Amino acid sequence: MALSADSVYEEMVDPSAKGEILSASLDNLLAKVGATLDDVKRVMVTVGPGSFSGLRTGVAFCQGLCFSGKRNLYGVTTLQALACFAGVPDESVAVVIRARNGFWYLRLNNEESFIETADVVARLQASSVKNAVVDAAALTDEALVAVFKDKGIATTLDTDKKLNMWSPLFDTVKPSLIQEANYIQPSYFEKLKV
Template identity: 40%
Template structure:
Protein backbone atom coordinates (compact mmCIF):
# COMPACT_ATOMS: atom_id res chain seq x y z
CA UNK A 1 0.00 0.00 0.00
CA UNK A 2 1.28 3.45 -0.92
CA UNK A 3 0.02 6.28 1.23
CA UNK A 4 0.52 9.95 1.95
CA UNK A 5 0.41 11.10 5.57
CA UNK A 6 -0.18 14.68 6.65
CA UNK A 7 0.15 16.23 10.09
CA UNK A 8 -0.44 19.89 10.93
CA UNK A 9 -2.09 19.41 14.34
CA UNK A 10 0.80 20.27 16.66
CA UNK A 11 4.24 21.83 16.51
CA UNK A 12 5.37 20.62 13.09
CA UNK A 13 4.27 20.37 9.49
CA UNK A 14 4.67 16.83 8.17
CA UNK A 15 4.13 15.30 4.76
CA UNK A 16 5.47 11.86 3.92
CA UNK A 17 4.95 9.07 1.40
CA UNK A 18 5.31 5.46 2.54
CA UNK A 19 4.90 2.18 0.69
CA UNK A 20 4.40 -0.93 2.81
CA UNK A 21 5.99 0.86 5.81
CA UNK A 22 9.02 1.86 3.71
CA UNK A 23 9.60 5.64 3.60
CA UNK A 24 9.85 6.95 0.05
CA UNK A 25 9.96 10.66 0.92
CA UNK A 26 9.64 12.49 4.25
CA UNK A 27 9.42 16.16 5.17
CA UNK A 28 9.16 17.16 8.82
CA UNK A 29 9.49 20.85 9.69
CA UNK A 30 8.98 22.00 13.30
CA UNK A 31 6.83 25.13 13.40
CA UNK A 32 4.29 26.78 15.66
CA UNK A 33 2.56 28.76 12.91
CA UNK A 34 2.58 28.80 9.13
CA UNK A 35 1.33 25.27 8.40
CA UNK A 36 -1.05 26.55 5.75
CA UNK A 37 1.75 28.23 3.82
CA UNK A 38 4.10 25.23 3.95
CA UNK A 39 1.87 22.18 3.57
CA UNK A 40 1.25 22.43 -0.16
CA UNK A 41 4.95 22.78 -0.91
CA UNK A 42 5.88 19.85 1.32
CA UNK A 43 3.29 17.59 -0.30
CA UNK A 44 4.52 18.63 -3.75
CA UNK A 45 8.11 17.83 -2.76
CA UNK A 46 7.43 14.39 -1.26
CA UNK A 47 5.26 13.34 -4.19
CA UNK A 48 7.94 14.40 -6.65
CA UNK A 49 10.64 12.57 -4.69
CA UNK A 50 8.56 9.40 -4.28
CA UNK A 51 7.68 9.29 -7.99
CA UNK A 52 4.62 7.78 -9.59
CA UNK A 53 2.41 10.84 -9.24
CA UNK A 54 -0.67 11.34 -7.10
CA UNK A 55 -2.53 8.56 -8.90
CA UNK A 56 -0.13 6.04 -7.36
CA UNK A 57 -1.52 6.71 -3.87
CA UNK A 58 -3.86 4.16 -2.32
CA UNK A 59 -4.97 6.34 0.59
CA UNK A 60 -4.30 9.53 2.54
CA UNK A 61 -3.87 9.70 6.31
CA UNK A 62 -4.27 12.90 8.33
CA UNK A 63 -4.15 13.77 12.01
CA UNK A 64 -7.53 14.76 13.46
CA UNK A 65 -6.54 16.02 16.90
CA UNK A 66 -6.52 16.91 19.59
CA UNK A 67 -4.34 19.86 18.70
CA UNK A 68 -4.34 23.38 17.38
CA UNK A 69 -7.77 24.41 16.07
CA UNK A 70 -6.30 26.23 13.06
CA UNK A 71 -3.67 23.59 12.37
CA UNK A 72 -6.21 20.79 12.38
CA UNK A 73 -8.42 22.55 9.86
CA UNK A 74 -5.46 23.11 7.52
CA UNK A 75 -4.47 19.45 7.37
CA UNK A 76 -8.02 18.11 7.25
CA UNK A 77 -9.13 20.43 4.47
CA UNK A 78 -6.07 19.60 2.38
CA UNK A 79 -6.39 15.84 2.90
CA UNK A 80 -10.12 15.75 2.21
CA UNK A 81 -9.73 17.85 -0.92
CA UNK A 82 -6.96 15.60 -2.19
CA UNK A 83 -8.92 12.45 -1.40
CA UNK A 84 -11.97 13.76 -3.24
CA UNK A 85 -9.92 14.75 -6.29
CA UNK A 86 -8.20 11.35 -6.45
CA UNK A 87 -11.20 9.29 -5.33
CA UNK A 88 -9.07 7.74 -2.60
CA UNK A 89 -10.03 7.02 1.03
CA UNK A 90 -8.88 9.47 3.69
CA UNK A 91 -8.38 8.10 7.21
CA UNK A 92 -8.17 10.11 10.42
CA UNK A 93 -5.37 9.51 12.92
CA UNK A 94 -5.50 10.54 16.57
CA UNK A 95 -2.53 12.70 17.49
CA UNK A 96 -2.39 11.07 20.92
CA UNK A 97 -2.35 7.58 19.41
CA UNK A 98 0.34 8.68 16.97
CA UNK A 99 2.46 10.15 19.77
CA UNK A 100 2.20 6.90 21.71
CA UNK A 101 3.13 4.93 18.58
CA UNK A 102 6.18 7.18 18.11
CA UNK A 103 7.92 5.59 21.09
CA UNK A 104 10.76 3.24 20.36
CA UNK A 105 9.01 0.33 22.08
CA UNK A 106 5.34 -0.20 22.98
CA UNK A 107 6.24 -2.19 26.11
CA UNK A 108 5.12 -0.96 29.51
CA UNK A 109 2.77 1.79 30.61
CA UNK A 110 2.76 5.09 28.72
CA UNK A 111 0.91 8.38 28.61
CA UNK A 112 0.55 10.48 25.47
CA UNK A 113 0.22 14.10 26.56
CA UNK A 114 -0.41 17.37 24.73
CA UNK A 115 -0.19 20.74 26.44
CA UNK A 116 -3.77 22.08 26.40
CA UNK A 117 -2.81 25.20 28.39
CA UNK A 118 -5.06 26.65 31.10
CA UNK A 119 -3.72 24.06 33.55
CA UNK A 120 -4.80 21.09 31.42
CA UNK A 121 -3.35 18.40 29.21
CA UNK A 122 -4.94 16.27 26.52
CA UNK A 123 -4.14 12.74 27.57
CA UNK A 124 -4.55 9.08 26.70
CA UNK A 125 -3.02 6.25 28.71
CA UNK A 126 -1.62 3.02 27.29
CA UNK A 127 -0.32 -0.35 28.51
CA UNK A 128 1.94 -2.29 26.16
CA UNK A 129 0.64 -0.25 23.25
CA UNK A 130 -3.07 -0.81 24.00
CA UNK A 131 -5.20 2.18 25.06
CA UNK A 132 -6.65 2.09 28.57
CA UNK A 133 -9.47 4.49 27.85
CA UNK A 134 -10.56 7.34 25.66
CA UNK A 135 -8.67 10.57 25.07
CA UNK A 136 -9.56 13.27 27.59
CA UNK A 137 -8.82 16.85 28.55
CA UNK A 138 -7.63 16.61 32.15
CA UNK A 139 -6.41 19.04 34.80
CA UNK A 140 -2.69 18.51 35.35
CA UNK A 141 -3.28 17.23 38.89
CA UNK A 142 -5.78 14.60 37.73
CA UNK A 143 -3.51 13.50 34.90
CA UNK A 144 -0.65 13.05 37.36
CA UNK A 145 -2.84 10.92 39.63
CA UNK A 146 -3.88 8.63 36.81
CA UNK A 147 -0.33 8.26 35.55
CA UNK A 148 1.01 7.52 39.03
CA UNK A 149 -1.61 4.77 39.35
CA UNK A 150 -0.05 2.97 36.39
CA UNK A 151 3.08 2.21 38.39
CA UNK A 152 6.52 3.61 39.13
CA UNK A 153 7.86 3.61 35.56
CA UNK A 154 5.65 5.33 33.02
CA UNK A 155 6.82 6.70 29.67
CA UNK A 156 5.52 10.20 28.94
CA UNK A 157 5.46 11.34 25.33
CA UNK A 158 4.34 14.61 23.74
CA UNK A 159 4.81 18.28 24.55
CA UNK A 160 2.62 17.83 27.62
CA UNK A 161 5.27 15.56 29.14
CA UNK A 162 7.48 18.49 30.11
CA UNK A 163 4.47 20.31 31.56
CA UNK A 164 3.61 17.38 33.80
CA UNK A 165 7.21 16.64 34.74
CA UNK A 166 7.79 20.29 35.62
CA UNK A 167 4.69 20.45 37.81
CA UNK A 168 5.49 17.18 39.58
CA UNK A 169 9.28 16.71 39.67
CA UNK A 170 9.00 13.91 42.22
CA UNK A 171 6.87 11.77 39.92
CA UNK A 172 8.96 8.71 38.98
CA UNK A 173 9.23 8.64 35.21
CA UNK A 174 10.67 5.91 33.02
CA UNK A 175 11.41 8.24 30.11
CA UNK A 176 10.19 11.68 29.06
CA UNK A 177 9.91 12.31 25.33
CA UNK A 178 8.62 15.85 24.74
CA UNK A 179 8.58 15.62 20.94
CA UNK A 180 6.66 18.43 19.22
CA UNK A 181 4.71 16.12 16.88
CA UNK A 182 4.27 12.43 16.01
CA UNK A 183 6.95 10.61 14.05
CA UNK A 184 6.11 10.18 10.33
CA UNK A 185 6.75 6.43 10.65
CA UNK A 186 4.12 6.17 13.39
CA UNK A 187 1.62 8.11 11.30
CA UNK A 188 2.20 5.76 8.38
CA UNK A 189 1.70 2.61 10.47
CA UNK A 190 -1.55 3.87 11.94
CA UNK A 191 -2.83 5.14 8.59
CA UNK A 192 -2.13 1.79 6.93
CA UNK A 193 -3.92 -0.16 9.68
CA UNK A 194 -6.94 2.16 10.01
CA UNK A 195 -10.33 1.16 8.66
CA UNK A 196 -11.74 4.12 6.69
CA UNK A 197 -15.23 3.24 7.92
CA UNK A 198 -14.27 3.68 11.59
CA UNK A 199 -11.54 6.33 11.25
CA UNK A 200 -13.15 9.22 9.36
CA UNK A 201 -11.23 12.47 8.79
CA UNK A 202 -13.26 14.45 11.32
CA UNK A 203 -11.68 16.80 13.88
CA UNK A 204 -11.41 15.50 17.44
CA UNK A 205 -12.04 18.34 19.88
CA UNK A 206 -11.79 17.49 23.57
CA UNK A 207 -12.59 21.00 24.71
CA UNK A 208 -14.69 23.87 23.43
CA UNK A 209 -12.68 26.47 21.47
CA UNK A 210 -11.36 29.48 23.38
CA UNK A 211 -12.99 31.87 20.90
CA UNK A 212 -16.77 32.22 20.97
CA UNK A 213 -19.09 33.67 18.32
CA UNK A 214 -20.30 37.25 18.87
CA UNK A 215 -23.56 37.59 20.78
CA UNK A 216 -24.81 40.32 18.41
CA UNK A 217 -24.35 41.38 14.81
CA UNK A 218 -22.36 44.52 13.88
CA UNK A 219 -24.55 47.59 14.49
CA UNK A 220 -27.06 45.62 16.49
CA UNK A 221 -27.86 47.24 19.87
CA UNK A 222 -26.74 45.51 23.04
CA UNK A 223 -29.38 43.63 24.94
CA UNK A 224 -30.29 45.18 28.29
CA UNK A 225 -28.99 43.42 31.38
CA UNK A 226 -31.59 41.27 33.12
Protein backbone atom coordinates (compact mmCIF):
# COMPACT_ATOMS: atom_id res chain seq x y z
CA MET A 1 0.00 0.00 0.00
CA ALA A 2 1.35 3.42 -0.89
CA LEU A 3 0.34 7.08 -0.73
CA SER A 4 1.80 9.47 -3.26
CA ALA A 5 1.23 13.16 -3.99
CA ASP A 6 3.71 15.60 -5.49
CA SER A 7 6.83 15.27 -3.29
CA VAL A 8 5.08 13.21 -0.59
CA TYR A 9 5.53 9.44 -0.77
CA GLU A 10 5.08 6.72 1.81
CA GLU A 11 4.57 2.99 1.34
CA MET A 12 4.13 -0.19 3.32
CA VAL A 13 5.10 -3.53 1.78
CA ASP A 14 4.46 -6.63 3.89
CA PRO A 15 4.07 -9.88 1.92
CA SER A 16 2.81 -11.67 5.04
CA ALA A 17 0.08 -9.09 5.77
CA LYS A 18 -3.53 -10.20 5.91
CA GLY A 19 -6.65 -8.31 4.86
CA GLU A 20 -7.56 -7.58 8.47
CA ILE A 21 -4.81 -4.95 8.69
CA LEU A 22 -5.71 -2.97 5.55
CA SER A 23 -7.62 -0.29 7.42
CA ALA A 24 -4.94 0.09 10.11
CA SER A 25 -2.22 0.21 7.44
CA LEU A 26 -4.03 2.97 5.61
CA ASP A 27 -4.51 4.90 8.85
CA ASN A 28 -0.78 4.55 9.61
CA LEU A 29 0.23 5.76 6.14
CA LEU A 30 -2.13 8.73 6.32
CA ALA A 31 -0.76 9.67 9.75
CA LYS A 32 2.85 9.45 8.50
CA VAL A 33 2.19 11.97 5.73
CA GLY A 34 -0.14 14.15 7.81
CA ALA A 35 -3.19 13.54 5.63
CA THR A 36 -6.75 12.35 6.11
CA LEU A 37 -8.89 10.04 4.01
CA ASP A 38 -10.62 13.12 2.58
CA ASP A 39 -7.27 14.06 0.99
CA VAL A 40 -7.25 10.84 -1.06
CA LYS A 41 -8.78 11.42 -4.51
CA ARG A 42 -7.68 8.36 -6.51
CA VAL A 43 -7.28 4.71 -5.51
CA MET A 44 -5.58 2.04 -7.61
CA VAL A 45 -5.84 -1.71 -7.02
CA THR A 46 -4.61 -4.73 -8.95
CA VAL A 47 -7.24 -7.19 -10.13
CA GLY A 48 -4.98 -10.15 -10.86
CA PRO A 49 -3.54 -12.49 -11.62
CA GLY A 50 -2.77 -13.39 -8.03
CA SER A 51 -4.20 -15.01 -4.94
CA PHE A 52 -7.97 -15.05 -5.38
CA SER A 53 -8.67 -14.31 -1.69
CA GLY A 54 -6.09 -11.54 -1.63
CA LEU A 55 -7.46 -9.97 -4.79
CA ARG A 56 -11.07 -10.08 -3.57
CA THR A 57 -10.05 -8.56 -0.23
CA GLY A 58 -8.04 -5.78 -1.89
CA VAL A 59 -10.73 -4.94 -4.42
CA ALA A 60 -13.51 -4.97 -1.81
CA PHE A 61 -11.49 -2.72 0.51
CA CYS A 62 -10.76 -0.25 -2.29
CA GLN A 63 -14.37 -0.31 -3.50
CA GLY A 64 -15.40 0.54 0.07
CA LEU A 65 -13.00 3.50 0.11
CA CYS A 66 -14.51 4.81 -3.11
CA PHE A 67 -18.16 4.01 -2.43
CA SER A 68 -18.94 7.55 -1.28
CA GLY A 69 -17.98 8.94 -4.68
CA LYS A 70 -15.28 11.16 -3.17
CA ARG A 71 -12.55 9.09 -4.78
CA ASN A 72 -12.06 7.48 -8.20
CA LEU A 73 -11.17 3.79 -8.29
CA TYR A 74 -8.78 2.38 -10.89
CA GLY A 75 -8.42 -1.35 -11.47
CA VAL A 76 -5.31 -2.56 -13.28
CA THR A 77 -3.97 -6.03 -13.91
CA THR A 78 -0.93 -7.12 -11.97
CA LEU A 79 1.00 -7.51 -15.22
CA GLN A 80 -0.02 -4.03 -16.38
CA ALA A 81 1.25 -2.58 -13.11
CA LEU A 82 4.50 -4.56 -13.23
CA ALA A 83 5.19 -3.28 -16.76
CA CYS A 84 5.63 0.18 -15.21
CA PHE A 85 8.77 -1.04 -13.43
CA ALA A 86 10.66 -1.10 -16.75
CA GLY A 87 10.49 2.70 -16.94
CA VAL A 88 9.79 2.68 -20.69
CA PRO A 89 6.54 2.82 -22.71
CA ASP A 90 4.29 -0.17 -22.07
CA GLU A 91 4.26 -1.27 -25.73
CA SER A 92 7.99 -2.03 -25.61
CA VAL A 93 7.83 -4.14 -22.43
CA ALA A 94 7.10 -7.80 -21.82
CA VAL A 95 6.17 -9.05 -18.36
CA VAL A 96 6.91 -12.68 -17.48
CA ILE A 97 6.01 -14.09 -14.06
CA ARG A 98 5.63 -17.69 -12.98
CA ALA A 99 2.11 -19.03 -12.52
CA ARG A 100 3.21 -22.53 -11.56
CA ASN A 101 5.72 -25.10 -12.74
CA GLY A 102 5.96 -24.88 -16.53
CA PHE A 103 3.34 -22.13 -16.85
CA TRP A 104 3.75 -18.37 -16.98
CA TYR A 105 1.75 -15.18 -17.08
CA LEU A 106 2.93 -13.17 -20.07
CA ARG A 107 2.05 -9.58 -20.97
CA LEU A 108 3.20 -8.75 -24.48
CA ASN A 109 1.85 -6.08 -26.84
CA ASN A 110 -0.81 -5.20 -24.25
CA GLU A 111 -2.18 -8.77 -24.34
CA GLU A 112 -2.06 -11.04 -21.31
CA SER A 113 -1.76 -14.82 -21.46
CA PHE A 114 -1.43 -17.85 -19.20
CA ILE A 115 0.83 -20.15 -21.24
CA GLU A 116 3.52 -22.81 -21.14
CA THR A 117 7.24 -22.06 -21.29
CA ALA A 118 7.61 -23.04 -24.97
CA ASP A 119 4.81 -20.62 -25.92
CA VAL A 120 6.43 -17.79 -23.95
CA VAL A 121 9.75 -18.42 -25.70
CA ALA A 122 8.08 -18.49 -29.14
CA ARG A 123 6.18 -15.25 -28.54
CA LEU A 124 9.25 -13.46 -27.21
CA GLN A 125 11.32 -14.65 -30.19
CA ALA A 126 8.66 -13.34 -32.60
CA SER A 127 8.42 -9.97 -30.82
CA SER A 128 10.52 -6.84 -31.03
CA VAL A 129 10.52 -6.09 -27.29
CA LYS A 130 13.81 -5.04 -25.75
CA ASN A 131 12.71 -4.84 -22.10
CA ALA A 132 11.09 -7.36 -19.78
CA VAL A 133 9.94 -7.19 -16.18
CA VAL A 134 10.39 -10.65 -14.69
CA ASP A 135 10.19 -12.47 -11.38
CA ALA A 136 13.04 -14.48 -9.86
CA ALA A 137 11.66 -17.72 -11.34
CA ALA A 138 11.98 -16.35 -14.88
CA LEU A 139 15.65 -15.59 -14.25
CA THR A 140 16.30 -19.22 -13.29
CA ASP A 141 14.44 -20.81 -16.21
CA GLU A 142 17.06 -21.83 -18.80
CA ALA A 143 14.76 -21.45 -21.83
CA LEU A 144 13.66 -17.96 -20.81
CA VAL A 145 17.17 -16.80 -19.91
CA ALA A 146 18.36 -18.04 -23.32
CA VAL A 147 15.71 -16.07 -25.23
CA PHE A 148 16.40 -12.93 -23.15
CA LYS A 149 20.10 -13.23 -24.03
CA ASP A 150 19.52 -14.19 -27.70
CA LYS A 151 17.11 -11.30 -28.33
CA GLY A 152 19.05 -8.78 -26.22
CA ILE A 153 16.08 -8.25 -23.90
CA ALA A 154 17.05 -6.27 -20.80
CA THR A 155 15.40 -7.72 -17.70
CA THR A 156 14.16 -5.86 -14.63
CA LEU A 157 13.36 -7.85 -11.51
CA ASP A 158 9.84 -7.20 -10.19
CA THR A 159 10.89 -6.66 -6.56
CA ASP A 160 12.24 -3.71 -4.56
CA LYS A 161 10.58 -1.07 -6.72
CA LYS A 162 8.55 1.84 -5.45
CA LEU A 163 4.81 1.40 -5.93
CA ASN A 164 4.44 4.98 -7.16
CA MET A 165 6.05 3.79 -10.40
CA TRP A 166 2.47 2.68 -11.20
CA SER A 167 1.17 6.27 -11.11
CA PRO A 168 1.37 6.77 -14.92
CA LEU A 169 -1.51 4.27 -15.13
CA PHE A 170 -3.80 6.93 -13.64
CA ASP A 171 -3.42 8.77 -16.98
CA THR A 172 -4.10 5.75 -19.21
CA VAL A 173 -6.74 3.74 -17.33
CA LYS A 174 -10.31 4.92 -16.88
CA PRO A 175 -11.61 4.99 -13.31
CA SER A 176 -14.32 2.40 -12.74
CA LEU A 177 -13.91 -0.93 -11.07
CA ILE A 178 -17.50 -1.58 -10.10
CA GLN A 179 -18.23 -3.30 -13.43
CA GLU A 180 -14.84 -5.03 -13.41
CA ALA A 181 -15.14 -6.73 -10.03
CA ASN A 182 -15.86 -10.07 -11.69
CA TYR A 183 -12.78 -9.67 -13.88
CA ILE A 184 -10.47 -10.71 -11.05
CA GLN A 185 -8.09 -13.34 -12.34
CA PRO A 186 -7.24 -16.09 -9.88
CA SER A 187 -3.68 -17.36 -10.16
CA TYR A 188 -4.80 -20.91 -10.85
CA PHE A 189 -6.32 -20.67 -14.33
CA GLU A 190 -6.20 -23.97 -16.13
CA LYS A 191 -5.05 -24.19 -19.70
CA LEU A 192 -7.83 -25.61 -21.84
CA LYS A 193 -6.89 -28.59 -23.98
CA VAL A 194 -8.64 -28.56 -27.34
